[in-house]
Amino acid sequence: MSLQDFTTSESLTIGVELELQLISTHDHDLIPQAQDLLRETARHTGAWDIKPEITRSMIEIGTSIQREHGPLVAELRDxxxxxxxxxxRLNIEIAGGGTHAFQHWSEQQIYPGERFHYISDLYGYLAKQFTVFGQHVHVGCPNGDDALWLLHALSRYVPHFIALSASSPFVQGHDTGFDSARLNSVFAFPLSGRAPFVRSWDEFGAYFDKMTATGVVQSMKDFYWDIRPKPEYGTIELRVCDTPLTVEKAAALACYLQAICRYLIEERPFEPVEDDYLVYTYNRFQACRFGLQGDIVNPQTKARGKLRDDIVRTLARVETHAVDLKSWEACQLLRESLGEGNDAQWLRRQRAQDAQLSEVVEAAARRWTQSPPAAR
Structure with a gap:
């Protein structure tokens, strides 16, 4: 199987996908009602998309192609x-968050579908442990060469998105000590982590051909990289974010990424090199473990600093780009969140009030529902 051509896409367009939890109103555990909800929403209005995910207690929603913060957040609210x-109508609740606080993987049910059964057969129990919930952001690129350049340039900013979106401190009834424990489930897959350092679409095609020849890979879907190209869409896809607790935070993260991409493309502050990845895994771990309090090492200067401070500096650098993209409000929301803390800290604060974990999940579902409604 050969790699398909990279579809031409308008630069800096964005699309958001959110994996969401389906929760019982009785005990606030996950409930396997994805098929029921898909039937109930089959005639939804709008250009957005809803589809199943690997287990029956989760769904994925996806926006249409967007260019600005205002229309994006309006569509997400709708x-x-x-x-x-x-x-x-089905007596269930919807919630964000990167993990459910106390569900057990052994109780999850694989969604009936050829692709999902293939993953289950291949990866065994890891497939059910993949009942975790992430936000994916697509950014439009005009061609494959530009997409790969941007993919590698963004590697320095991956910890920003992990820390800002982190919302998965609890797993199977325990505080993991991580702000983003979700990514530990992703890292268990053999084709996760970083993409190989290739700079042209022709090089990437040769790599893809070698991988498919081994039988390890059948399609681009088999790569669970932190950022991967999506040639059929003409995008690169950032995959490290936990699903936030509100759609407003999801829109803000997408627009922050868009602003960084414009800054990188127009100002070319550096050229990505393979040595950028020397500290990549360390920086990513720090963001998962400690969130905004984590350390980050600059791969070029080798200087060590605090991740929160690096985000503050980056927000300042991209501010004019955010203004031009009409997403200043989105970046301001993230700037304010640096003082409030990420969603993992919010969830821990609920737990610290002597709440049962079922009450923490209930509070997360309420937070998802009670953020500002869509305009009518």
Whole structure:
């Protein structure tokens, strides 16, 4: 199987995908009602998309192609509102968050579908442990060479998105000590982590051909990289974010990525080199473990600093680009969140109030539902 041509896409367009939890109103555990919810939302209004995920207690929603923060957040709110109304008819709740606080992987059910059964057969129990919930952001690129350049340039900013979006401190009833424990489930897959350092689409095609010849890879879907090219869409896809607890945070993260991409493309502050990856795994671990309090090492200067400070500096660098993209408000939301803490800290604060984990999940579902409604 050969790699398909990279579809031409408008530069800096964005699309957001969110994996969401389906929760019982009775005990606030996950509930396997994805098929029911998909039937209930089959005639939804809007250009957005809803589809199943690997287990029956989760769904994925995806926006249409967007260019600006205002229309993006409006569409996400509309998606949220329609989903919540449909879920209420089924007596279930919807929530964000990178993990469910106390579900057990052994109780999850694989969604009936050829691709999902293939993954289950191949990866065994890891498939059910993959009942975790992430946000993916697509950024449009005009060609494959530009996409790969941008993919590698963004490697320095991956810890930003892990720390800002982190919302998975609890796993199977325990505080893991991580702000983003979700990514530990992703890292268990053999084709996860970073993409290989190739700089042209022709080089990437040769790599893809070698991988498919081994039988290890059948399609691009088999790569679980932190950032991967999506040639059929003409995008690169950032995959490290936990699903936030609100759609407003999801929109802000997408627009922050868009602003960074414009800054990188227009100012070319550095050229990505393979040595950028020397500290990549360390920086990523720090963001997962400690969130905004983690350390980050600059791969070029070798200087060590705090991740929160690096985000502050980056927000300042991209501010004019955010203004031009009409996403200043989104970046301001993230700037304010640096003082409030990420969603993992919010969840821990709920737990610190002597709440049962079921009450923490209930609070997360309420937070998802009660953020500002879509305009009518």
């Amino acid at each position: 998606m949220r509102d329609q989903l919540v109304r449909a879920a209420r």
